[in-house]
Amino acid sequence: MTVVIETGSWQLDPARSTVAIAHRTMWGLVTVKGAFGSVTGQGETRPDGTAHGVVSVDTATLDTRNAKRDAHLRGSDFFDTENHPTLTFAVDGAAVPQGDTAEIVGRLTVRGVGGPQTVTARVTASSDDAIGLAMEFTVDREQFGMVWNQLGMIRGLTTVTATLTFARAVVRDADLLAP
Template identity: 65%
Template sequence: MTTAVETGLWQLDATRSTVAISHVTMWGMVTVKGTFTGVSGEGEVRPDGTVRGAVTLDAASLDTKHTKRDEHLRSADFFDVEHHPTLVFAVRDAVFRQNDVVEVKGQLTVRGVSRPQTVTVKVTESSPDAITLTTEFTVDRDQFGLDWNRLGMMRGLTTVTSTLGFTRR
């Protein structure tokens, strides 16, 4: 499939979208996985080919299937949802490559800290009124002030995996 994404405004369809994280913990013996159930977003493909948009995650919606851990992740030790209720990836530029691959440059904001983030996205479905994008990338949580690490249990990078379905507005 060689994709020609239609110009115009696009709205994230939360029912067709997932954003999940995984992080190795307990000195490399356990992988904690979770899914954000609160996902929203929008985008625009302009006639000149430029792209802008944002995907927003409700930080309190992270579900790891472990209530006590989820409460800790919402606390000031991690996401501090009381003061920083959302995580946002704001798209600044997108370059369409061969084989339905898009290099997306943006800014990731977590816990009030913003950092540049580039991700490689695959267009897995495309029609005039719908598009589905998938990606997997890593984030160094320490760069965003999520540096709680009792007894050195949590090291390394967090992997973010997403499937984002957009529909034309």
């Protein structure tokens, strides 16, 4: 199946989008899972099939269903939400979908530290009015300065799972008149 992505400006629909993380801890015996409660974003798809945009996550909204752990993850050992309230994935370009997948090249910034990140996204919806993407990728938290690891309990990579739905951005008449 070949997916056709309509060109134009797109706005992330936060009600239909999720970003979650999972990390094996306790020497690989327990998987800690959490979801961010606030995600925003926008983008543009161009006639040549490329896409550019940004998705931002409010780090203070991480919920692992354990208040003490959430406070620790929001603190300076991990996300340091006081100094770095958002993490972002800025899309530098996305290739034309091959079948129902597209390779997205971007820059992930966490705690003010950015690094390249390539993600393969599966296109779950594509119409004149909406684009749906689903992706799963891994991140080395130490790359972003998250090195806390009491007794060696936290090893390996963090898995990020995102389901993002973008709606066509509404163009207002005032936007058309702007120089």
